[in-house]
Amino acid sequence: GAGVSQSPSNKVTEKGKDVELRCDPISGHTALYWYRQSLGQGLEFLIYFQGNSAPDKSGLPSDRFSAERTGGSVSTLTIQRTQQEDSAVYLCASSLEDRGAADTQYFGPGTRLTVL
Amino acid sequence: KDQVFQPSTVASSEGAVVEIFCNHSVSNAYNFFWYLHFPGCAPRLLVKGSKPSQQGRYNMTYERFSSSLLILQVREADAAVYYCAVCGNQGGKLIFGQGTELSVKP
Numbered sequence: 001g002a003g004v005s006q007s008p009s010n011k012v013t014e015k016g017k018d019v020e021l022r023c024d025p026i027s028g029h030t031a032l033y034w035y036r037q038s039l040g041q042g043l044e045f046l047i048y049f050q051g052n053s054a055p056d057k058s059g060l061p062s063d064r065f066s067a068e069r070t071g072g073s074v075s076t077l078t079i080q081r082t083q084q085e086d087s088a089v090y091l092c093a094s095s096l097e098d099r100g101a102a103d104t105q106y107f108g109p110g111t112r113l114t115v116l
Numbered sequence: 117k118d119q120v121f122q123p124s125t126v127a128s129s130e131g132a133v134v135e136i137f138c139n140h141s142v143s144n145a146y147n148f149f150w151y152l153h154f155p156g157c158a159p160r161l162l163v164k165g166s167k168p169s170q171q172g173r174y175n176m177t178y179e180r181f182s183s184s185l186l187i188l189q190v191r192e193a194d195a196a197v198y199y200c201a202v203c204g205n206q207g208g209k210l211i212f213g214q215g216t217e218l219s220v221k222p
């Protein structure tokens with residue numbers, strides 16, 4: 001079956017513009033996660049959804065970042081007024097539920113965002 | 117602060133057993149996850165759990181605050197970044213280390 005997909009695979013934007021990154025989780029997975037990998041850094045948690053609600057938004061770095069999920073499926077991560085420090089690879093993962101270690105998170109290939 | 121620590125690089129030779137060590141300071145985390153990441157591709161889970169376990173050539177050791185990933189009979193194709201992560205028993209947030217870049221000499 002299909003894995004987690006993300007689009008676009010690459011995005012180049014100018015400082016100050018808004019961008020939207022999309023994640024299509026594995027069908028039937030109720031939990032969806034967003035992570036970020038900045039240059040030379042590890043994977044950093046941003047936000048996760050259980051269904052359409054976001055119980056944990058603790059990783060969002062500023063109020064310029066927001067995410068939504070509709071229909072318990074597709075999620076969109078929006079970054080407003082992008083800054084150069086937002087340049088990173090944004091990874092999405094999904095799991096059957098959010099039971100922590102009991103549910104494996106499957107990752108997408110990521111969106112590489114470059115802010116000029 | 118909740119952190120996961122792992123070496124930034126490990127070097128090995130083909131056929132050897134490679135060990136990548138990881139430890140953490142996350143108070144409510146009991147489970148380790150080891151992911152393989154080829155840049156540009158999706159990170160892939162190798163092994164996970166709260167006890168020693170094995171999946172093919174990948175072994176995971178377990179202590180309450182530390183784990184090692186052992187790669188048996190390492191090959192050049194295993195050269196990649198290996199991430200250690202921990203997760204508490206509730207909720208799904210993974211806390212990742214910085215990643216260990218494995219290089220393998222022929």
